[in-house]
Amino acid sequence: MCQITSMGRLTKKQKRRIRHFLKAKAGIDQKKEIIHSGDVPKYIARHIPFIRRLARNIDQLLIVSSFVEPPIKTGLIDRFLVLAELEQLKAIICLNKIDLLEDLSEAQEIAEMYRKIGYPVYLTSASSGEGIHELFEALKGHDTALAGHSGVGKSSLLNAMAPELKIHVNEVSPSTKKGRHTTTRVKVYEMAPATRVIDLPGLKLLDFIDIHYAEARLFYREFVELADNCKFNDCQHITEDQCAVKEALARGEVHPLRYESYLNLVDSLKNFA
Ligand SMILES: Nc1nc2c(ncn2[C@@H]2O[C@H](COP(=O)(O)OP(=O)(O)OP(=O)(O)O)[C@@H](O)[C@H]2O)c(=O)[nH]1
Ligand SMILES: [Mg+2]
Ligand SMILES: [Zn+2]
CATH class of the missing domain: 3.40.50.300 (P-loop containing nucleotide triphosphate hydrolases)
Structure with missing residues (x-):
């Protein structure tokens, strides 16, 4: 469990630990609790869009x-x-x-x-x-x-x-x-x-500080349905062989705009510290 609190100043090491935890490849629910906890440190809160906090x-x-x-x-x-x-x-x-x-x-x-x-x-x-x-x-x-x-x-x-x-x-x-x-x-x-x-005021973009890029696939519901038929059970549907999502894309059953936005999301999650 990653304990965080806004009481007092966090040391650089503590901040690094929290960021690391939010970007980890597991623990989606626990990460969400941190995002929604009332005492999330300010340096994290700054990166949480208001619509997310709502x-x-x-x-x-x-x-x-x-x-x-x-x-x-x-x-x-x-x-x-x-x-x-x-x-x-x-x-x-x-x-x-x-x-x-x-x-x-x-x-x-x-x-x-x-x-x-x-x-x-x-x-x-x-x-x-x-x-x-x-x-x-x-x-x-x-x-x-x-x-x-x-x-x-x-x-x-x-x-x-x-x-x-x-x-x-x-x-x-x-x-x-x-x-x-x-x-x-x-x-x-x-x-x-x-x-x-x-x-709400309009938003130009929406980023997620608590999703690891390998978890992005979980939030495209049509991919989740297809993923059972991918060869690898943690298939990210990008470079892997025998990928049911890429096959569905080739058959025109997954829309290219959705696949493109998925690749953009994965990229942005890799770049967003
Ligand atoms: N032609 C047309 N114009 C529209 C329509 N809906 C809104 N508009 C116009 O689009 C402009 C922007 O509308 P707003 O309702 O202020 O847009 P908003 O999404 O609330 O924008 P923000 O408050 O800046 O986030 C206004 O000039 C509206 O009259 C529509 O269905 N058709
Ligand atoms: Mg408005
Ligand atoms: Zn796949």
Whole structure:
């Protein structure tokens, strides 16, 4: 057991031990306890995104991405899905701003990629109101946090569900197509009985200080299902022979975007000290 406490100053050696422990190749549950313990040292807390710290106060993540302004980023959706798997939260995905698409096939293709692996996907437009009723139904009875880039329309979606909220929103920069970080504070909205939604500032990236790169495979649910048929039982699905995930990728059953985001995650976990 790795004892940590914020009482007094930690020596360099103690800090090294804790970091080592968080990056170890085992003990996911114990590492999570450290991340969520009230007295996690400041130098660790700094690396824990707020949405991660919220995990034990919510049961659902609403992952929002948008089309065109800003363009869809499935890599970030996948990072939030890793968070949901890690913290055992229900995840739902909202692809917003479909009114900006001339042709819905791009949206449907991405929706299909996630539905196929069991995540519910809602196609919405906060501007036209399309899909808003269905999305609201999916929030009812849950405590949900909103996750996504700045400017994807998180606050606008809440306004579309409950216009009386009048949450401040701001247009996306016309040149960069990026949001302007309009929501700067965390705010909880009681949207219906037993239905709380937490509006959060947009996030550009999401890192995990307590996942060893060899554990990343555990948070891609379609890989977990396939892994029983890999030759090695700790197969990371990258360089190994007779790997069921790579074979499924070659057959088009694992989506290349998911596999690519997995490789990025593994790389970033190797580099993130
Ligand atoms: N065309 C279109 N524009 C939208 C839609 N939803 C939101 N917008 C616009 O996108 C811009 C950003 O919306 P916000 O709701 O502020 O985005 P946010 O995700 O809350 O952004 P942050 O608070 O910065 O994280 C605003 O100009 C909205 O009017 C949509 O479905 N369609
Ligand atoms: Mg906002
Ligand atoms: Zn494999």
